[in-house]
Amino acid sequence: MKPISYARHRFPTDVIRQAVWLYFRFTLSFRDVEDLMAERGIDVSYETIRCWTRKFGRHFAHNLRRARPGPTGRWHLDEMVVRIRGQRMYLWRAVDDEGEVLDMLVQKRRNKQAALRLLRKLLKRQGIHPERIVTDGLASYSAATHELGCSDRHRPGRLRENNRAENSHLPIRRRERKQ
Numbered sequence: 001m002k003p004i005s006y007a008r009h010r011f012p013t014d015v016i017r018q019a020v021w022l023y024f025r026f027t028l029s030f031r032d033v034e035d036l037m038a039e040r041g042i043d044v045s046y047e048t049i050r051c052w053t054r055k056f057g058r059h060f061a062h063n064l065r066r067a068r069p070g071p072t073g074r075w076h077l078d079e080m081v082v083r084i085r086g087q088r089m090y091l092w093r094a095v096d097d098e099g100e101v102l103d104m105l106v107q108k109r110r111n112k113q114a115a116l117r118l119l120r121k122l123l124k125r126q127g128i129h130p131e132r133i134v135t136d137g138l139a140s141y142s143a144a145t146h147e148l149g150c151s152d153r154h155r156p157g158r159l160r161e162n163n164r165a166e167n168s169h170l171p172i173r174r175r176e177r178k179q
Contacts, residue, residue, distance in 0.1 A: 004059045015042055019049050020056050072097040073131035077118065077141060079110060092118045102126060115144035123148070 006013045015037070022033045030046035030053075037044050074097040079090045090110045094102040103122050107114040115138075123129065134155045135141040145154040 004056060011042075011044065015044070016052050016056065019044065020052050020060060023049065023053050024057060024060065068100065071100060071102055071126055071128070073128065074134065075102065075122070075130045075132070076134045077115075078136060079114075079138070082106075090114065094118065094122050110138070110140065112140045112143040112147075115140040116147060119144050119148055119150075129153075 006016060009016060019033055019037055022028060022036060023030065028036075030049045033049050034044060034046040037049075076095045076097070077092070078095075079092045082089055082091045084106070087108075090107050092105040092107060092114060094104075096102055103118070103125060105114070105118045105121060107117070119133075129150065130153060132153050132155055133141075133145060133150065134157055137156055142151070142154065142156060145151045
């Protein structure tokens with residue numbers, strides 16, 4: 001990937017980096033970032049910040065992902081209900097032992113096929129087979145791991161065992177409340 005070029009921008013590189021970082025790091029709106037920048041004496045509109053996040057956000061995320069260490073061998077899988085355009089959908093998430101999000105998948109159903117799709121996507125993208133897969137008590141996970149041949153590594157648990165995945169939902173819930 002090409003290095004990030006800040007040519008033809010009115011503001012210095014550090015200002016652009018700070019605004020984009022604030023938006024992605026905290027649950028802030030563009031107007032909140034505009035206010036924070038105004039407190040620092042930088043007069044920038046929320047529309048400019050939106051353009052910066054669209055232009056540079058992908059590059060920032062790519063650089064951060066590259067610098068991150070590889071995932072651990074213990075995966076925690078969980079699903080949660082979200083509303084997208086008024087429709088009830090399920091957000092399936094996979095998190096490693098350190099709390100890093102490995103992958104996400106949005107499905108209409110909460111069945112074996114959806115669990116299979118998530119697990120196949122994970123195994124393909126991560127390139128490693130996990131030591132242990134911790135899930136909640138949903139039977140779809142057991143059926144999917146059995147079909148993929150990794151049922152010996154599957155640990156269906158209850159509340160405490162899968163707490164890592166449950167906590168990874170908190171930033172999404174926080175954003176939902178703000179909206």
